[in-house]
Amino acid sequence: MKAERKNLLVLILAVGVFGILNTEMGVIGVLPLIADKFNVSISSAGLVVSLFALAVALSGPTMPLLFSRMNRKTTMLLVLGVFILSNIVSALTTNFTVLLIARVIPALFHPIYVSLAFTVAAASVRKEEVPKAVSKIFIGVSAGMVLGVPVTSIAAAATSLSLAMLFFAIVHIVVFITTLLFVPSMPVREPLSYGAQVSVLKKTMTWLSITAVILMNGAVFGVYSYLSEYLETITKMTWNTISFMLLLYGTANMIGNILAGKLLTKNAFKTAAIFPFALGAVYIIWYWAGHFSVLMAIIVLLWGILAGIGANINQYWITSAAPEASEFANGLFLTSANLGTTFGSTICGLIISGWGIQYIVFGGFLFLIGSAASIFLRNSLCNPAKQFS
Structure with missing residues (x-):
């Protein structure tokens, strides 16, 4: 082609x-x-x-x-x-x-x-x-x-x-x-049987990848689900300003998508391994600077870029664990991402109910700790020789 x-x-x-x-x-x-x-x-x-x-x-x-x-x-x-x-x-x-x-x-x-x-x-x-x-x-x-x-x-x-x-x-x-x-006709040249595709679930690497994706997505969308409420309650922004911040986040997200393609091509594991720590650093700054509008705008910009990179990492992480069944793996990615959003919003909602909206990033931290462990565990168990190659 x-x-x-x-x-x-x-x-x-x-x-x-x-x-x-x-x-x-x-x-x-x-x-x-x-x-x-x-x-x-x-x-x-x-x-x-x-x-x-x-x-x-x-x-x-x-x-x-x-x-x-x-x-x-x-x-x-x-x-x-x-x-x-x-x-x-x-x-x-x-x-x-x-x-x-x-x-x-x-x-x-x-x-x-x-x-x-x-x-x-x-x-x-x-x-x-x-x-x-x-x-x-x-x-x-x-x-x-x-x-x-x-x-x-x-x-x-x-x-x-x-x-x-x-x-x-x-x-x-x-x-x-x-x-x-x-679009040209695209017949599947060598179709895998359904059983062969489902068999990727027998691999430890697949399940570690699914776990990492659920946790990484939970770390992002658990916090994002309550961003508007945080900006209104803690940062004291008007609804017009909040709308701008949401648009800023989305625009930054698209920038992150572009960057992710280059980063994953260069070194996929390093990109994935650094992600939880980079997002964690943003959340630390957020916790201390959440009251200031200008600083929050910068934080949302950085956060949006990282979230865009994270979405690409999630898709790559699962499909690279099961390249022989790419469409089934992409389906697993979509389910894992949605489960991460559900779990993240639930856990962060409980934190808000118990402690208050100002502690929302703590929920994100919990998921980041788990995602970092899953990323390193997958590579130490399944691909120890290529962790930083």
């Missing part, structure tokens, strides 16, 4: 991932409008987010495995078609139960496309260039998470909730057409 076609393929995949993450996260900014339209409580409206995330976590290991032997272009078109139809139904329905069903169905297919995007991007380049290709897909992930909320909110305010939710479908229609026209 020529370089131009490879770049176009990765771009289409990145935009596709952006659309899928946009569908998942974009509704966060319009939850009050959903509650009003369907005459439900705000907590009930939140089910459109929580049920989507739960479906992703449950289908992460299974759905990519089930579709791993199908032509990859066909699979992409199928998933995009499901998202298009589900988003149209979500935009047009006036029944809340139908809305929830229309959210859960595409969520089950979410891990298929995202894991496939990572796999195809990695397969399109030489082995040493894989982290850089994957980092471009993560830019789509970050953009979907960062831009989804404000774009949907602005569109809903300017038009209506239904038209704003149709934006999700429009993105997928564009990706569907470009995939149909420009």
Whole structure:
């Protein structure tokens, strides 16, 4: 495949991932409008987010495995078609139960496309260039998470909730057409049996990698889940300023994705080994400087960059443990990352309830200690000779 076609393929995949993450996260900014339209409580409206995330976590290991032997272009078109139809139904329905069903169905297919995007991007380049290709897909992930909320909110305010939710479908229609026209047929040349793929779970390295990813993601998103509350309560920022800080975090996240590709290509283990200590240093500064707005802006910038790097480390850490079953491994990554977010937000929530919001970084520290131990244990047990090569 020529370089131009490879770049176009990765771009289409990145935009596709952006659309899928946009569908998942974009509704966060319009939850009050959903509650009003369907005459439900705000907590009930939140089910459109929580049920989507739960479906992703449950289908992460299974759905990519089930579709791993199908032509990859066909699979992409199928998933995009499901998202298009589900988003149209979500935009047009006036029944809340139908809305929830229309959210859960595409969520089950979410891990298929995202894991496939990572796999195809990695397969399109030489082995040493894989982290850089994957980092471009993560830019789509970050953009979907960062831009989804404000774009949907602005569109809903300017038009209506239904038209704003149709934006999700429009993105997928564009990706569907470009995939149909420009992505070549990609049959799986030597498909692994389902049993051969699942057998990677027999390896100690796989489980140590899963543990590290859960803990690393918990260290980031356990704290991130309560960032707005911290900035309002401790830093005394206005909501407009908090919105800017969230955008700053997301932009920094995309910068981290770009840096991660270069760092993981140069030395993956050193990058992973340093990550918990670098993030821990940021959390230490945060604990002492959280009252100062300017310092918090710098902290959020650094934190966002590290979080972007961390997301790439997580994906690499699991897929490098099971390279023979890349799509199944990417599914394991998605499930592990979602579990890390769930555990992190729960533990940090308990810390807030018991001690107060000012101690939120302590929860992040707990996860960082565990992640550092898991990283070093994986390499000492499974690859002792190459730890710092």
